[in-house]
Amino acid sequence: METANKTTITVEATVNAPIEKVWEFWIDPKHITQWAFASDDWHAPYADNDPQTGGKFKTTMAAKNGSFSFDFEGVYSKVIEGSYIEYGLGDGREVKISFESLGDTTKVTETFDPETTNPIEMQRGGWQAILDNFKKYTEASV
Template sequence: MASENNTKVTIETTVNAPVEKVWEYWTEPNHLTKWNSASDDWHTPFAENDLRAGGKFLSRMEAKDGSFGFDFGGVYDEVKLHEFISYTLGDGRKVETTFINQENDTKIIQVFDPETENPIEMQQQGWQAILNNFKKYSEQQ
């Protein structure tokens, strides 16, 4: 469900890795399935990604106990290699991710339209937890 107001939510982190590695780990499905969860009891068993304007992506997110799952997907609006990705989710919400090269570090800033079913703070915490998992995964590889 699309956001009914103009609220945008921003999350960010700095990954101790060069932007080329960060980009690869962010966009390639074989990496995405290893970090894309907000907690240890969730996982992403399947992901596909056609990283280009007009290309589609899909991640299957599931509780490890099988009690719940959902598809997270959309269509890319803009892709600038090692710099920027924007997409529109299946419900019409927009997401923008910026990658800022800082020598051997990469700052990631993600701005998204919240959905209307859950509190904004909860959504921000969930998306931040996934971003934190990405940071941890990228720095350990």
């Protein structure tokens, strides 16, 4: 039987910043709360992160008007500092993120298992919007 979980979704962005900065902004909760949302009417009021193999993370994503919020959380299965992250979400889906240094820029590639509720394109669009927000925030920060 075919299931949506046999398909993975990939989003990527090239961030105009060196890999050390990109890594720091990706893993530090004080930065995560500044970019981990898909649109300006949302925010991330809380983030906790233990970026090591076996460590846990949790980011609360919430509508600014208070109408809805959820916790995005999981456990790291593999962390290679400065270059690679794998984690599992509570529903069994897996996510892989690579950070590739291109000199003064860094390519970030996320591949994830889709959930079964929303269409693939909607999920790709949401994750790409968050990654684009990360790029915008990281590039704007000195």
